[in-house]
Amino acid sequence: MPPRNNPMSAVQKKKTVSTTRKKGTASSSKSPRTPKKVQAKHSHIMPVWLRNILAVMIVGCFSIAFYYFFIRPYAYRWKPCHGLKEYGVCIPAGYDIHGIDISHYQGKIDWPKLRQNKETVTPLHFIFMKATEGGDHGDTTFSANFANARNHGFIRGAYHFYIPSTDALKQADFFIRTVKLDTGDLPPVLDVEVTGRKEKTELQQGIKRWLDRVESHYGVKPILYTSYKFKTRYLDDSIFNAYPYWIAHYYVDSVRYQGKWDFWQHTDVGNVPGIKEDVDLNVFNGTLEDLRKLTIK
Missing domain, CATH: 3.20.20.80 (Glycosidases)
Incomplete structure (x- = not known):
């Protein structure tokens, strides 16, 4: 003989829904914490001003090298x-x-x-x-x-x-x-x-x-x-x-x-x-x- 259903009462359902909403509201109201690994990663990001200085130095070194090896030896060609x-x-x-x-x-x-x-x-x-x-x-x-x-x-x-x-x-x-x-x-x-x-x-x-x-x-x-x-x-x-x-x-x-x-x-x-x-x-x-x-x- 199959067991009889034991349906939850209306009062119990109401309490359960209310409790679930409170838990969801409580968890969503808290601000998420940034993981320590992410914080460490952000702490090593190079400042913009330092990155710009390095870029200028690299371009400058490349320009000097290009002139020394490719322009200077043949500069005589363009002399008057x-x-x-x-x-x-x-x-x-x-x-x-x-x-x-x-x-x-x-x-x-x-x-x-x-x-x-x-x-x-x-x-x-x-x-x-x-x-x-x-x-x-x-x-x-x-x-x-x-x-x-x-x-x-x-x-x-x-x-x-x-x-x-x-x-x-x-x-x-x-x-x-x-x-x-x-x-x-x-x-x-x-x-x-x-x-x-x-x-x-x-x-x-x-x-x-x-x-x-x-x-x-x-x-x-x-x-x-x-x-x-x-x-x-x-x-x-x-x-x-x-x-x-x-x-x-x-x-x-x-x-x-x-x-x-x-x-x-x-x-x-x-x-x-x-x-x-x-x-x-x-x-x-x-x-x-x-x-x-x-x-x-």
Whole structure:
């Protein structure tokens, strides 16, 4: 037999509803407490004024760094040119003998058009061409450029890009096999720009071995090409002062190197008719007769 229902009386229901409302009213009237963790988190929020100061300092540091590394080294490009402007750049004052150096980066050259630059206000007299790099990498345009330079009346020269991690004699022999210098050509050039993580003494020994081997073969002292900072830092030994020096120093009014130098590569953004890409421009520190005296006899 199912149990009988025992319904709550009306009085009991009224009391229960009243009690529930009182509890709800009491709990809702109390203000909620902020958890301790939340309070601690808010206590570490950076003040607005301090955040603004840090933002200004970060922007300032970034601006200084950007100017130092990206604007200052090239500021010379935007300086007013008070002298002669040719080939898209301001030509260093006081030098009459000009030239360029080229490699496969310049692409196919229009030699008849390039030859016309021998008749300008700033005539080009000499051209250096990249021949080799390391122990087995030859420049793909060297043979054609080397022959065309002679055929179009330029005083020509060839250079080797030195890789310190490759045996110096292997590099020297590779250059000798590749480059056949003739009477009237400039001495061979060693281009040194990297250390290859070699110790200074070891780097110097390798470079000297290359220079000795090449000098023995061609019968003339090679030209040493590097930046003035690299030379003063890594090739400061007096034995390297015996070689003709070709200094790379861009976007300056004059050479800052205090020693003797023969060639100065003063820019890498020359715009020369006959060459589509930007090209390095150089000056010779002497007369045309002095330049011819430097060539192979």
